[in-house]
Amino acid sequence: MAKKKFPELEQRLFKNVYICMRCNSKMRTNLKKIATGKVKCRRCGYKFLRLKNKDIKV
Numbered sequence: 001m002a003k004k005k006f007p008e009l010e011q012r013l014f015k016n017v018y019i020c021m022r023c024n025s026k027m028r029t030n031l032k033k034i035a036t037g038k039v040k041c042r043r044c045g046y047k048f049l050r051l052k053n054k055d056i057k058v
Helices: 007-014 031-036
Strands: 017-020 026-028 049-051
Touching: none
Parallel strands: none
Antiparallel strands: 017 026, 017 049
16 A cells, blocks of 8 residues: 555545556546546547556555
């Protein structure tokens, strides 16, 4: 689990940040738009996105 030093930092890095499942590009949007299917990847046009992982990989 990521260390929670500053809540502002964690919000800036992880809040509403989604990753494309196909090309791994990042975009910032809200869950409501993703659930309705209005958002697609800017790079490849894929519609399936996931949340950015909050765990630090060693």
